[in-house]
Structure formats: structure tokens, C-alpha cells
Amino acid sequence: MPEVKYDIARSRKDLEAILALQRANLPARLTEPEARREGFVTVEHDLDLLTRMNTPHPHIVARAAGEIIGYALVMGREMAKSIPILLDMFEQINAIVYRGRRLGQSRYVVMGQICIAKAWRGKGIFAGLYEEMARRLSGHFDYIITEIALRNTRSMRAHEKAGFENILEYRGATGEDWAIVLLDISGRRA
Structure with a gap:
């Protein structure tokens, strides 16, 4: 397998590659057993929103042979009103x-969302994306926080393994049960 390099989303082509990987991992594209086994992403973004989210702190990507094989979206709190499904999360x-x-x-x-191409799962890319995110953002933020559907057990395990602490579980307005998890990056000054 080609070497994996961690970087930021730099172009429209990068953002389009993120969207393609995202679409392939939405629950509607997966069977129920596959979603349980492999995990899934909850929110579908469009190019305009993904572009706005990419500033001032760009999304983190994993590349192999020049192709994006994984991503972790960076979302400042100013984006709270841009994605209605996430309003509950920001309030919590x-x-x-x-x-x-x-x-x-x-x-x-x-x-805002993390996803790794199926062929690349289980190879440390999840942890690598978060390490790169912490490295790039530790001078600006003390915590990386995300929300995970409790039924997404693969993602819950992966976040725990990456050092995230489960700080709250709640039922959202749609009836979905969520965990809010936090990674303290305050001691990792760049």
C-alpha cells in the first residue's frame, strides 16, 4: 500500500473528494449490518457549506498516492446555525x-465528521487524522469536541481509543441518542 500523508484540504478538488467519500458512507448507502460493522456518517454537506467550514482552519485529510482516503472536518462554532441537525449539539x-x-x-x-475509505480502515489513519488536527489546532483551541450517534459503536470505540472522553449522553430532538466526546489538546502546543 502507498504511504499515507496527512495534510489539509487545499482545493475544490479536495473538497469534492471529501464529499464523494462522505456520500459513500451515509446510512442510506449502507446496509444495516454494514453500518453497524463499519460505522457511518450522519450529516451530508454540500460544496458551499464545506468550503465555508474550511476557513479559517482547513479540514484535515489523509492522502495516499495523491488521493484523499480519509478526512476530519474542522467546524468552528460560528457554523452552528448552518447545519440545523447540529443545533442541539452546540447547545449541549x-x-x-x-x-x-x-x-x-x-x-x-x-x-464535524471523520471518515476513512473502507480499504484503509484499521490502519491507524483515524488516529493519524486526529494527531494532525491536534498538531495544527492546539495553538488556537484547548479542546476538540465531537458528537457520535450511540448506535455507531465502531466510531465510539475508535474515539475512546484515540483518547476522547465521553462527557455527555443525551437524546436529540429527532430521537437519536448521542454522545458528546472531548479530546484535551491544551498541553500539545504547536
Whole structure:
């Protein structure tokens, strides 16, 4: 297999490759057993939204032989109103008291979605994407926070293995059960 390199999304072509990988991993494209076994992504973005999310902190990508084989989307809290399904999450995050301080008053960024191409799963790319994200963002933020559907057991295990702490579980407005997980990157100054 070709060497994997971690980078940022730099072009429209990169963003289109992210969208193609995302579409292939939406629940509607997977069988129920496949979604349970392999994991899935919940939100479908469009090119305009993905482009806006890519500034000021670009998305993190994994490349092999020049092709994007994985991504982790960076989403500042200013994007909260752009994705209605995520409003609950931002409200929950901002209300959580973590280490004696309300997260809404802290320096956090949301990892909006992570996905690895099926052929590349189980090869450390998930951890590599988060390591690259922490390296690039630790000077700007103290925490990376994301939300995972509790039924997405593969993603729950992978985030735990990557060092994320489950800080809240709640039922969203759609009836889905969610976990909000946090990775402390405050000690990793770039």
C-alpha cells in the first residue's frame, strides 16, 4: 500500500473528494449490518457549506498516492446555525461544565465528521487524522469536541481509543441518542 500523508484540504478538488467519500458512507448507502460493522456518517454537506467550514482552519485529510482516503472536518462554532441537525449539539456543548468551567466559555473546536475509505480502515489513519488536527489546532483551541450517534459503536470505540472522553449522553430532538466526546489538546502546543 502507498504511504499515507496527512495534510489539509487545499482545493475544490479536495473538497469534492471529501464529499464523494462522505456520500459513500451515509446510512442510506449502507446496509444495516454494514453500518453497524463499519460505522457511518450522519450529516451530508454540500460544496458551499464545506468550503465555508474550511476557513479559517482547513479540514484535515489523509492522502495516499495523491488521493484523499480519509478526512476530519474542522467546524468552528460560528457554523452552528448552518447545519440545523447540529443545533442541539452546540447547545449541549455550551452548557456542559468541564473541569469547573462552562465549555461555552472555553476555546473549543468541533470535529464535524471523520471518515476513512473502507480499504484503509484499521490502519491507524483515524488516529493519524486526529494527531494532525491536534498538531495544527492546539495553538488556537484547548479542546476538540465531537458528537457520535450511540448506535455507531465502531466510531465510539475508535474515539475512546484515540483518547476522547465521553462527557455527555443525551437524546436529540429527532430521537437519536448521542454522545458528546472531548479530546484535551491544551498541553500539545504547536
